[in-house]
Amino acid sequence: MLESESYYCPYCGEPAEALLDLSAGDQSYIEDCPVCCRPIEFELRTDGTEWELDVRAEND
Numbered sequence: 449m450l451e452s453e454s455y456y457c458p459y460c461g462e463p464a465e466a467l468l469d470l471s472a473g474d475q476s477y478i479e480d481c482p483v484c485c486r487p488i489e490f491e492l493r494t495d496g497t498e499w500e501l502d503v504r505a506e507n508d
């Protein structure tokens with residue numbers, strides 16, 4: 449099941465949207481910002497229904 453979640457880039461502050469695959473459980477991964485191309489660290493915690501997404505700069 450895919451959900452989308454809006455976030456703001458921790459570097460440039462531009463809004464973007466992340467696609468979350470809740471069926472894969474807890475995940476952390478890095479994706480480049482679509483605007484400034486810097487690496488954003490995502491941490492997804494989910495039980496498959498509810499989720500919580502943390503977005504931060506890679507070096508924080």
Ligand SMILES: [Zn+2]
Pocket residue numbers: 457458459460461462481482483484485486
């Ligand atoms: Zn950015």
